Amino acid sequence: MILSMQDICKTYIQGKVEVPVLRDVSFSVELGEYLAIMGPSGSGKTTLMNITGCLDRPTSGTYLLDGRDILGCRDDELAEIRNKYIGFVFQSFYLLPKMSALENVALPLLYAGMSKKDRLERAREALCTVGLEDRIDFRPNQLSGGQCQRVAIARAIAGHPSLLLADEPTGALDTASGEQVMEIFGRLHSEGSTIIMITHEQSIADCAEKIYRIRDGVLDTGKAGGTND
Amino acid sequence: MFENTRLAFQGVWNHKLRSFLTMLGIIIGIASIITIVSTIKGTNEQIKQNLIGSGTNAVIVSVYQDEYEYGMDYSPNPDGVAVISEETRHELEEIPNVEAASLFRKRSYANGIYYKNTGFNGSISGIDAHYFNVCGYDLCYGRGFADTDYKNCRKVVILDTKAVTTLFGHEDPIGSTIEIMTEPFTVVGVVEKSNTFKPVIETINDYYMYADTSSGSMFIPDSAWPIVYRFDEPQSAAVKASGTDAMTNAGKAAADLLTEKQILVSGSQFSYRSEDLLKQAQQLQAMSTQTNRQLVWIASISLLVGGIGVMNIMLVSVAERTSEIGLKKAIGAKKRRILRQFLTEAAVLTTLGGIIGIAAGIGLAKLLSSVMQTPTAISVPAIIISALFSAVIGIVFGLLPAMKAAKMSPIDALRRE
Numbered sequence: 001m002i003l004s005m006q007d008i009c010k011t012y013i014q015g016k017v018e019v020p021v022l023r024d025v026s027f028s029v030e031l032g033e034y035l036a037i038m039g040p041s042g043s044g045k046t047t048l049m050n051i052t053g054c055l056d057r058p059t060s061g062t063y064l065l066d067g068r069d070i071l072g073c074r075d076d077e078l079a080e081i082r083n084k085y086i087g088f089v090f091q092s093f094y095l096l097p098k099m100s101a102l103e104n105v106a107l108p109l110l111y112a113g114m115s116k117k118d119r120l121e122r123a124r125e126a127l128c129t130v131g132l133e134d135r136i137d138f139r140p141n142q143l144s145g146g147q148c149q150r151v152a153i154a155r156a157i158a159g160h161p162s163l164l165l166a167d168e169p170t171g172a173l174d175t176a177s178g179e180q181v182m183e184i185f186g187r188l189h190s191e192g193s194t195i196i197m198i199t200h201e202q203s204i205a206d207c208a209e210k211i212y213r214i215r216d217g218v219l220d221t222g223k224a225g226g227t228n229d
Numbered sequence: 230m231f232e233n234t235r236l237a238f239q240g241v242w243n244h245k246l247r248s249f250l251t252m253l254g255i256i257i258g259i260a261s262i263i264t265i266v267s268t269i270k271g272t273n274e275q276i277k278q279n280l281i282g283s284g285t286n287a288v289i290v291s292v293y294q295d296e297y298e299y300g301m302d303y304s305p306n307p308d309g310v311a312v313i314s315e316e317t318r319h320e321l322e323e324i325p326n327v328e329a330a331s332l333f334r335k336r337s338y339a340n341g342i343y344y345k346n347t348g349f350n351g352s353i354s355g356i357d358a359h360y361f362n363v364c365g366y367d368l369c370y371g372r373g374f375a376d377t378d379y380k381n382c383r384k385v386v387i388l389d390t391k392a393v394t395t396l397f398g399h400e401d402p403i404g405s406t407i408e409i410m411t412e413p414f415t416v417v418g419v420v421e422k423s424n425t426f427k428p429v430i431e432t433i434n435d436y437y438m439y440a441d442t443s444s445g446s447m448f449i450p451d452s453a454w455p456i457v458y459r460f461d462e463p464q465s466a467a468v469k470a471s472g473t474d475a476m477t478n479a480g481k482a483a484a485d486l487l488t489e490k491q492i493l494v495s496g497s498q499f500s501y502r503s504e505d506l507l508k509q510a511q512q513l514q515a516m517s518t519q520t521n522r523q524l525v526w527i528a529s530i531s532l533l534v535g536g537i538g539v540m541n542i543m544l545v546s547v548a549e550r551t552s553e554i555g556l557k558k559a560i561g562a563k564k565r566r567i568l569r570q571f572l573t574e575a576a577v578l579t580t581l582g583g584i585i586g587i588a589a590g591i592g593l594a595k596l597l598s599s600v601m602q603t604p605t606a607i608s609v610p611a612i613i614i615s616a617l618f619s620a621v622i623g624i625v626f627g628l629l630p631a632m633k634a635a636k637m638s639p640i641d642a643l644r645r646e
Contacts, residue, residue, distance in 0.1 A: 055559055055640045076563045083561020094556040094643070098239065110232075111561040155560070 002162055002194055003052070004028035008061035010047050010217075021047045022058070025219040027212060029163070029196060034189040036197045036208035037219070044217040046167065049198045053086050053165045054078045066162055083111050087156030091168035093148045095140040095155075101127060102136045105155045112159055126154035130184055146177025153184055157193070164188065166197040170204055182207050233570050237577040240546075251542040252582030254535020255622065259583050259615045261528035263590025264597065266611040269521040271594075271604035273514040285365030285423070286473055288480035290487060291465035293502040301462060302336050309494035310463040317490050318357075321468055324482045326475040331359035332464040334454050341410040341457075342447070344396040351392055351444035353409070355454030361420060363469045371403045371418030374450050378417075382452045386414040390421045392445025407447075410457040414449060463491065466501075480504070532618075535582070536626040543575050543630035554634050555642025568635040575627025576620045583619025587612050 010022040021044045029035055039045040050056035051063065054070055055078075063070040066085055073081065082088075095104050106123035114122070127133055130150040140148055149169060156164055166185065170178035186207060189195055197208060205211050213220045241248040292299040292307055299307055313332050321330035335354040342349040354360070358374065361367075369390060378385050386407055393402050402416045454462070466487060470479035480503030487501035547554070554567060594605040 050640050053559070055643075056638075076565075079558060079561050079563045082559060088559055090643070094552060094559075096553060096556070098236075098243070107557070108560040111557075111563070111566065 001028055002031050002066055004062075004064045005052075006062040008051060008058045008063060010044075010051065010056070011059045021217050022051070022219075023217045025061070025214075025217075027219060027221050029194060031162075032189075032192055032194055034185075034195045034197075034207075034209045036199060036205035036211045037214055038199060038202070038205045038211055039214035040200055043214045045198050045200075045214050048214060048219070049165060049167050049196075052196060053088060054082050079111075083108055083159065085162045087159065087161040087164045089149070089152050089156050089164065089166040089169045091171040093140070093145075093152045093172070095148055095151055097140050100137045100139055101132060101143065101151045101154075104140070104151055105158050108155060108159050122158050123154070126158040127151070129157065129188075130154045144177065145173050146180055149173060149177070149181050150184065153181070153188075157188065162194060164193055164195045166195065168199055169197065170199070170201070178204070233573040234577060236570070237574040240574055241578055241581065247542065248578060248581075251538050251578060252535075252585065254531060254538045255579050255582030255619055256535075256586040256589060258528055258530075258532035258535050259586025259619055260590035260593055261531065262525055262615060263587055263607075263611060264593045264605075265521055265524045265528060266608050267590070267594035267605040268597065268603065269518055270606040270608045270611075271598065272517045272521075274606050275604045276510050276513045276517065285363075286470045286476055287364050287467050288470060288476050288483070288503050289465055289467050290480060290484045290501050290503045292463055293500050295498055298502075298504075299499065301334070301459075302338060306459060306462055307499045309492060309497055310499050311491045311493060312461050313464050313466065313487065313491060317487070318359075318466070320486060320490075321466060321483050324468070324479060324486065326471045326479045327468045327483065328471055329359055329363045329469045330483070331363040331467045332357050332451065333360050333467065334451065334458070334462050334464050336458070339409075339447070341408075343408045344405065347396055349392065349396055349407075349444065349447070351395065351446055353447045353449065355451040355458070356448050357451050360448070360467065363467045365423045366420040367423045369419045369421050371416070373418055373420075374448075378450045379452045382456065383450065384412055384414045384453055384456065385417045385450065387418040387420055387448045388416060389446045389448075390419060392447055393419055395444045409447075409449070412457050414453075420448070477503075532622060536579070536622045539575055539579055539623060540626040540629060542578075543571060543627050544633070546574070547571065547630045547634040550634075551637065551642045554637050555639050555644075558637070558639035559643060564635040567637075568631045571631035571634050572624055572627050575631070576623035579623030579626075580616065580620045583616050583622075586619070587615055590615075 005028070006026050008022055008025040009020065012019045012021055025048060037045055037048065047056065051058050054065065054073075057071065061071075065081065068081070070078070070081070095101075096107070099107070102120065102123050105126050106119040109119040109122055124133070124136065127136055130153050132147060132150055132154065135143060135147060135151075138147075140151070143151065149172075153169075156166075164185075169181055169185070173181065182204065185195055185197070189209075195208070197204070199205050212222070292310055294307065318330050318332055321327060333354050333356045335352060337352050338350055339353040340350065342353065356374075358376075358379065361373065366389070371387070373387065374385065377383070386409070388396070388402060396402070396407070397405070402419065405416050406413045407416060408414075449457075451464075466483060468479055468483045470476040484501045484503045491501065492499055557567065591607055594607065597603065598605040
């Protein structure tokens with residue numbers, strides 16, 4: 001088991017009112033799983049993704065990632081965990097505009113403390129995996145949206161993380177590029193990657209092995225016998 | 230670190246105008262400090278040179294009556310002060326940091342000296358064979374004094390170039406006869422002070438200071454001195470110190486030695502003292518430094534203003550790059566990495582400003598010295614300190630924005646796209 005959450009709650013405080021965003025979310029992910037979490041906007045799926053990705057802390061609950069208790073970690077420890085265990089793919093890519101594709105992909109490896117030679121080798125490898133070996137020195141503004149997202153995927157997998165987290169990875173893409181991106185995820189999964197994908201599109205979610213639905217902060221894993229429509 | 234610096238330079242280059250405007254405060258501050266410090270240093274060098282003369286390091290030790298120099302011009306020989314012997318002169322040369330010593334007698338405002346119908350009221354000295362070496366004179370043409378001149382008390386005279394101009398104009402003076410106290414002296418040579426600086430005379434004080442050099446000097450062998458002036462007149466001594474900073478001590482030691490050897494009556498009102506030019510120079514320098522130090526403080530205010538400008542622009546830069554910071558944190562950058570990135574950027578910005586400021590300051594100092602005819606000397610320590618100081622400004626004023634960036638939560642930073 002790579003990830004397990006028990007009774008995770010997240011409450012935001014807006015003014016004086018407490019707004020619960022996640023209520024008692026419990027689920028776990030096995031090594032090599034391909035999971036999609038679906039929900040309409042405002043359902044708390046982005047918050048869930050932030051907590052899963054150690055970008056945010058839950059208000060209460062237990063979260064073990066690779067056997068490590070996340071709640072007790074300091075900010076810099078979380079940064080290290082994100083760097084080591086998690087690869088992020090965001091809806092809007094978040095590539096650094098002043099850097100080439102290769103430098104963007106090599107950035108997390110820099111934070112991991114890898115030597116320059118190793119970094120560039122690994123980054124080149126990752127770009128080959130997403131089929132962009134001929135775009136290595138291009139800057140994000142010289143690439144199409146689909147290509148940008150593939151660079152972002154390369155960045156996510158360059159450090160060989162245990163978990164790939166994708167937040168609406170096709171949300172900003174046209175259908176054709178979206179399909180290409182999904183095909184890459186499929187291939188990564190078949191090669192053994194563990195993937196959690198957050199989306200509101202059924203067609204995208206269908207690519208995964210398993211679909212959990214979230215609505216009003218409650219995650220339905222199909223075990224509790226909740227609504228599954 | 231290297232990577233951060235490269236990226237910081239890139240960042241500065243990408244926002245050329247903004248970076249330049251930000252640096253402007255630092256540039257102006259550093260430039261004014263460099264200019265002021267250069268001017269102070271130049272003025273100090275000039276004061277030192279004016280008083281001490283450049284490079285000769287000669288200290289004059291002469292007879293004092295109580296607190297004042299004893300003027301032989303208008304007074305008889307001082308009681309109980311012996312003529313200095315050659316052995317004592319040798320002893321003077323044994324003093325540490327004394328390279329050479331010379332004995333001489335002098336009238337600062339000579340009278341009774343004529344060439345044809347032209348009078349001369351510069352100075353006249355009766356000198357030994359070491360004088361020109363100790364006091365730094367070079368022979369221009371003709372000859373110096375020969376042993377036979379001294380031995381036979383020959384009535385020969387050497388002029389400095391100013392005296393030549395005063396008495397002869399463009400005529401060749403060698404071989405001419407000059408009347409000194411009704412005695413005919415033959416001009417044998419012309420000397421010039423080595424490395425003389427040309428004083429600018431603007432005030433009456435300047436005039437008195439340079440009066441003896443303004444109409445020139447004449448030199449006769451000391452053995453010929455009694456022919457025209459007095460017998461057994463006690464000499465002054467000139468000692469050549471090994472360096473400018475050794476002048477004070479060398480002069481004092483020579484004066485002590487001469488007082489002990491030459492003043493025969495204990496409790497005498499006479500003594501030998503050295504003119505402590507170095508001390509006078511230092512006092513004058515301290516005064517000019519004092520005045521200008523206040524200017525440095527004022528210039529420092531513009532550095533402070535510049536620093537605040539840097540802080541402001543760094544805050545803008547952090548705000549602009551919120552999503553960059555968010556992403557970097559999301560993929561594993563720790564706080565101190567973000568902190569270092571922004572600190573480096575601020576330091577690069579201010580250091581660049583500092584370097585431009587130093588260049589501008591040097592240029593300004595040079596311009597000032599050529600337009601206003603005041604001396605400036607570029608101070609290397611000031612340059613190094615300014616460069617380091619500007620980097621420190623960047624780090625100090627970059628700290629707040631950098632900490633703000635380092636403390637950002639990654640989700641807040643990413644959400645604010």
